[in-house]
Amino acid sequence: MNQPSPTSPSGTPARPRSFYQQLAPISVPLLAILAALVVAGIAVVAAGANPLEAYWALIDGAVGTPTRVARTIGRSTPFIGTALAMAFAYKAGLFNIGAEGQILAGAVAAAWVGTWSSLAGWPAPLLIPVVLLAGAVGGLLWGAIPGAMKARTGAHEVITTIMMNFIMFLTVAWLVNSLDPIILRDTEVSVARTRPLPSGARLPELFEGTKLHFGIFILVGLAALVAWVLKRTNFGFEVRAVGANPEAARYAGIGVNRTIVLTMAASGAMAGLAGAGQVSGADGFLSPGVFVGVGFDAIAIALLARANAYAIIPASLLWGALLSGAPLMQQRAGMSTDLVRIIEAAILVFIAGDVMIRYLFRIRSSPETATA
Amino acid sequence: MELSEPPVLEIRGVTKTFPGVVANDDISFTLRPGEIHCLLGENGAGKSTLMNIVFGLYQADSGEILRDGQPVSFGSPADAIAARIGMVHQHFQLVPTLSVLENVVLGAETVRRGVLQLGSARETLVSLSDRYGLPIDPDALVGDLSVGVRQRVELLRTLYRDAQILIFDEPTAVLTPGEVEDFLATTRAFVDSGKSIIFITHKLGEVLAVADRITVIRGGRTVGTTTPDETSEAELASMMVGREVSFTVDKGVADPGEVVLQVSSLAVSDDRGVETVRNCSLEVRAGEIYGVAGVEGNGQRELVEALAGMRTVLGGSVRIDGQDVTGRSPRQITDLGVGHIPEDRTRHGLIAGFSLADNLVLNQYHRPELSRFGVRRRQVIVDRAAELVDQYDIRTSGIAAPAGQLSGGNQQKAVVARELSRPLKLLLVAQPTRGLDVGSIEFIHSRLIDLRDQGVAILLVSAELDEILGLADTIGVLYRGQIVATMAAADAARSEIGLLMASGNAAA
C-alpha cells in the first residue's frame, strides 16, 4: 500500500499564492459538504419529502436550543479523539483503521479500572486521572501491537488493525456479556453493560442531561498538543519525516521502526483516551455496541480536516451535529435518521475524490496542497 | 548499406518538456535499415525520454515520427508494437511472479476463445532462443533469475513480437564484462537477420566497437552524428559533455595523515540477498580522497550503505579512528562525525515535501544546538538555513520552499551544505555530480578538495572514471565486491584501471 502523503508537510507556503489558491484547503472541504448535501437532497426528494424542510429540521435539531448545542458537542467528543488518532498516524504514513478497537480498548480499561473496589474511596481529582490513564494505556497497547507487527514483519497496518478491531470487539462482548462467570457485567440491569463507575470516577457533566462532559476540554487540549508535537518537537519531526519519505528518514538516522511503533502507540492512546472519556464522562458504564462504526467515521473526519489537528474539532462537531440533529429531522420531515449516514458517506466520497470537487468548482491545485 | 534506402525510422524535431525540464529540444534522428545506431549522451541528456516517445509511452509536445517514410502517431506502446518496434527498457519491464514464458507472451498472447494457448508460444520461444543463442528456461519464475538472464527475457520478448526495430536503453549498464561481450555479439546477430537497432549507452568503448553510426545528444539537443571511423573516444567525450576535458580539477598535493576509515574483509548483501560485497578491504587516511572505481553494480552501493550503517554487515569489520563501529546505527555513525552524500539525493538525501530549512537539519535536528528537551529551536534552525543558503549559493525562493522545488544542482548543494557544515572526520560521497550542470559540478568538486585540505578523510564513489581520476589521491578498483587493486592516483594509468574494472585483473 502506498504512503498516504501528508498534505502540507512544510507548513509554510513557498511563494505567495493567489487568494483562491490560499482558500483551497478550506474551500474544498466546504464544497465537498455542499456537494454531499445536494446528493443526499436527491435521496430526500426521491423519498417524497422536501429537502429544505428536512435540512432545516436537521439544523434545528443540532443547534436549535442551548441544550441541543450541548448535546451536539457531547456527541462529537469521542470523534475528536479517534480522528486525532487517525490523523496522527497518517502523518507518519500509517493508516490506522483501528481507532474502533483502540477506543473500545480504552473504554473497557477505564470501565474495569474505574470499578475496582480498592479505588472506590479515592477522591475524584485522583481517581479520574487514573481512569483516564487506564483508558489511554489500553488504547496504547492495542495500537502498539499493529505498530510492532509492521515494524517487525512489514504486516500492513490496515489489515492488522481491522483484525484487531474484531478481536477487541469480541473480547469486550465476552467481558461485558458473560454471566458465567460474571466479569464486568452489571447484573442489576437487563441489558448487557458494565457495572457503573462510582461518582468519584465520573468526569463532571457540563450541562445537565446532555452528556456534554468535561472530557471535551481534555480532547480539545489533546488536539492542541498533537498540533504542537507535530510542529515543534523532534518526535513530531521524526513522525513527519517517516511519513513523507521513510527511506530518506532512515538515511537521516531516524529509527523508522521505532517511530512507527511509537506513532501507533500514541495514536492508540488518543483513541483510548476518547473511550475513557465516554465511559467516565458521558455514560458512566460501557455497553459493547456504542462505538460501532467510529473507526470509519474517524477516517472521514480526519480526511475532511485534511489531517490538521485543529481542523478536526469543527469536522467532529459537524459529525456530532448530524447525528444529534437527525431524530428531529425524522420527527418533523419523516425522513429516516439514516439520511445523515448518506450525507457522511457522500462527504467522504467527495473529499476522497477531491479531484471531482476541484473539477466541479474549477479550483486549481497547487503543489503544496496536493491531494491527500 | 545503401544510402538511398529510406530510413526505417525517422524522428523530426521532437520536443518534450517535463515540469521544469526540457528533456528533448527539437531532436532529429534517423535509423537506416540494418544499422546499429548508437545514441550517446550523459545521464539526463534525454535519451530515454526520446525513446519512450518513439515507443508510445510518452507523447511528444511537438515534432513527428516516420516509420518507413510514413508519419505515425503512437498513442500507446500497443501502437509501437504493432509497427514492429521493440524496446528493452533501462529499468526492466518484467513481472517477477510470472514465468519466463508468460512474461514473453504477455500482451501478445495466442488464445482460443480467450484461453491461453501456451504450447505454440513455447515452441516459438525455444526456437528463437536456439537461433540467437539466448538459452532460457521457459518455466522459470522471472523473480528468481539473475539480471543478465532477465535481460535475455526482455530480448526474447521483443523477438517474439517479431520486432524489426530494436531499441536497447543502456543494456550494458547492469551486465558483467563477460555478459557485455555476449550481448554485443548478439546485437550483431540481430542485425544480420535484418533488424535495425538503436543502442543507447554512455560508454565510449562499446560505441566504437558496435556502432555503424553515432548520434550524440546533450542537454536534450542533438550535438551531431558521426561514424566510428571518423571519430575518437576523446572527441565523443567532448561532444557528450561539451567541454574539452571534463573532470580536471585544480588541486594541490594531498598530505595524508592517520588512517581514519579501516574496512577489513567486509561482506554485505543487496536487497535480493546476493552477497555483492565480499572480502572487501580498504583504508582511507585523513586528508586524502580515496576514489572507488568500478563498473556500476559491483557492490558500490552496498559498500557505502554498509559504511553509513544503513545495511547489515554480514562479515568483516569497519573501524573509524580505530574504533570498531561495525553494526552501529546510522545515527550513531553520523554522530561520530561521518558525513554521507547518498547517490540518490531525491530518494535518500532529501525529503521533497519538507522545507529547505528542515532538510538542512535533516540528520542534525536532534543535536543540542538545534533542540532542547526534544523541542525544536526554530530560530536557530532558520538562522542556520539562511547562513548555509548564502554560503553554498543555494538558489531558492526562500528557506521555507519545499526542497522538491529546487533544481537538481541546488538540491545537491543543499545535501552537500548539510553534510559539510559540521565537524567531520570522514565523508562518504556517492555519485556527487550525477546529472548536474557544469557550474554545480565544479562547485561541489572544489568543496570536496577544500574539505580534504582541512584533513577530512573522503571516500568517493563515482561511475565516472574521469571524476575519480580528477579528484582522488588514492584509487581502489572495486570488482565483484572486492578491492582488487589500490594505487596512487599519480601513478594510475587509465587503461590499466579500465582493464581492472572490466576483469579484476590487470594482466588479462
Add this chain to the structure above:
Amino acid sequence: MTSVGVAAGRRTPKLSRSRTLGLFYGFLGIMLAFRVAPALSDMPRKFSFGRGPDALGWTFNPQAVTVVIGLTLIVFAVLSFFEGRARRLVQGALIMGSVLGAVMILVASIALSQSSSTNVVPLLVQSLKLGSPIALGALAGMWSERSGVVNIGIEGMMLAGAGIGFVGYALLNGGRGGASLYVAVVIAILAGGLFAALHAVLSVSFRTDQVVSGVAVNLGAIGLTSFLRTQVLVPLNADSATTLSEFSIPLLSAIPIFGDELFVAKPIFFLTFVLFGASAFVLHRTRWGLRVRSVGENPYAAESLGINVIKIRYQAVILGGLIAGLAGAQFSLETVGSFDDQMTNGTGFIALAALVFGKWRPGSVLAAAMFFGFARALGVRIQLLGVEIGGFGLPSQFLQAVPYVVTLVVLAGAVGRAIPPGAVGRPYKRPQ
C-alpha cells in the same frame, strides 16, 4: 499491500519459520500429553457419521487420543530442527500438525461436553455453508487485489447487494417469491458491481488512496441500505420469509451418509464452488487472467507491452463487486428472506482475512474461507454441546475470534509469509 520497504528484508531472522512453528508444536504437544490429557475424561466418546445409534462412527478414548496427538506434535517439533536435511518431510509434518490441531479441537470439545456422541457430518456441512459467503467475499477481494486495487470495501459491496437486492425484490411483487427472487438476485449482483464501480472510479481514475475509497464504499453502503430499509421496506412491510428454494443435485444427493446433507442446498451455495473453479481457471489459463496478474504485479511493465492497465483494473474491480453482490444476495434472498441493517455483520472483513490467509490464491482462499466457516460452525456446536472449561462454558466469542487471530498470526510471519500482489495499493498513473 506492501510494507514501507524499510522494515522488510534487511533483518535476518534468528529462527526460521518452520522452527518457530516447531517450537510452538512442541509446547502444544507437551501441554496436551501431560497437562490436558489427564484432565480429560477417559469415558469413551463417539464421533458418528450420520444419524441414529447404528450410524457409522468412531468410538475412542479422549484421554488416549489426546496423548497420541500430543506425542505426535512433539515428534514434529523435533523434526522441524532437521529442516536442513529433509525440507519436504518437515513441511509435510508441519501441515499435518495443523490438521491434528483441528482434530484435537473436536476431540476436546466432545470430551468436555456432557453428551457422549456427536454427529460430525452436519458439522462439516455446516462449515461449508457458513464458509460460503466468506468465500464469495474473499473471491471478490481476490479479483480486485490481484489487479492491484486494495479492497476493504467488500463488506459494503456485500451489504449493497443484500440491501438493494432485497429492496428490488420487495418492489417487484411485494416479496411473494417466484421468479422475481431470481431477478432480485441479479439486482443484488448489479448493486455490488455499482459500488465496485464507485471504488474503481475513485481509486483507479482519481487515484484516491485505495483504503479511503474502500471506506467510502462501506460508509455509502451502510447509509444507503439503512436509508432504503426505513424509507422503502418498512412502509411496504416487506418481510416475507420466502427465500431461494433448495434443490438437490441428482445422483450426488443419493450418496449415503452425506449426500442428502451436502448436495441438497440452495443455488448460491453451489455457485460458490463453481465460481471458485471458474475464477481459478480464468486467472491462470486465460489471456485476461494473465493480464490481471501482470497489472497487479507490475503495471508499468504491462503498460509497456501495450496492455491497458486502467481498463483491466476497472474490469477486475467490478467483477469482484458483482461477486460481492451475489454474496450479499445470499444473506437477504437465499438465507434469511428479509433485510436488516448491516446484516452482513462483518463477513466482508472475515473475507478479507481469508484472502490474506489464503495468500491471494483461489484454492487456498477457498480453503481459508471454509476453515473460518468451520470455526463458526464449531462455535455453534460447542454452545449446543455445552462444552465447559474449568467449570465455565466456553465463550462463543473465542471461536468467533479464530479467523482474526489466525490472520494476525500469519501476518506476523509465524506460518509462511503472506506476500500480497506487488502493486497492490499503489495508484497507477500513466506515463505522460
